[in-house]
Amino acid sequence: MFTGIVTAVGRIAAIERRAGDARLRIASGDMFLADGELGESISVGGVCLTAVAFTTGGFVADVSAETLACTCAEHWVVGHRVNLERALKLADRLGGHLVSGHVDGVGEVVSRRADGRSQRFMLRAPQPLAHYIAAKGSITIDGVSLTVNTVSGAEFGVNIVPHTLEHTTLGELVAGGRVNLEVDxxxxxxxxxxxxxxxxxxxxxxxxxxxxxx
Known part of the structure; x- marks a missing residue:
């Protein structure tokens, strides 16, 4: 389990395609995994992956064919930046909301506009997910816990504050971009x-x- 509070932004350092699935090498920085353990779960762009090896400044994870088919991971390329979060400990503060890292579907950014120092985004969820999304409820976008502001059919709006824009990949989103969604x-x-x-x-x-x- 995760909280949706991103602790680092990494990047895809290498992709090895393997008979329908893939192995990723992810550059995360030494500080992020100073006490990392093999087999631990790490949220990568909202996708729960298992660390199967550690490298200098990063880790290696396998991505199944199912995950590739159901998430944005299929379209990741070398250099792509990803939000990272290690699994929740029972003694940790729950700063966001309970997140499993099991992506429910891929959404699309409809629009983005400034609102004071924040940015307001409208996104479109796959129709089967729409009824799970409620105003003032929680949603996870690329591994980031956010509050839903408005809902209209399959479209919903979120407000992203400057800190989140600066310390996650959400500041890079533009209209037409695709994102991993996990409903409450x-x-x-x-x-x-x-x-x-x-x-x-x-x-x-x-x-x-x-x-x-x-």
Whole structure:
């Protein structure tokens, strides 16, 4: 698990294609992995990958064919910058929200405009993900935990403050760019529970008792 609070920005140093999947060498800097362990999980651009080896100033991770098909990783090239976060420890502060690193789909940047010192982005999610995204809820974009400001169909807006723009790759986004999206973990489980008739919880019941708008 992760929090969506990026701790470093790395870059793809090498890509080795292997029979449908790939092995990446990621330059992260020595400080990021000063006490790294083989087998640990690292969020790379929002994708949970396993460190299989360490190099001078970085680490190596395998990317499965499934991950390549479902994320932006398929389009990464050498030199591409990626947000990095090591896995959450139980004693850590939860500064963002609970993030699994299991990307739900690829979204598109619709527009970007200045709003004071911040930047407001409109993004479009794949239609099957749209109903998971709620105003004032949480979403992960390329591994960064953000608050959803507005929702209109499959499009949603976020406000990104100067610190986040400077210390993550989000400051490089432009209209037409593609991003990894992970919806709120709790929303996925809630939908699954609502689909189980035997527990007696359904949309009409929640509406009747004021949990949902009529």
């Amino acid at each position: 973990l709790l929303a996925r489980y809630l939908e699954r529970l609502l689909g189980r008739v035997e527990i007696g919880v359904n949309l009409p019941l929640l509406t009747e008792h004021g949990f949902l708008d009529r």
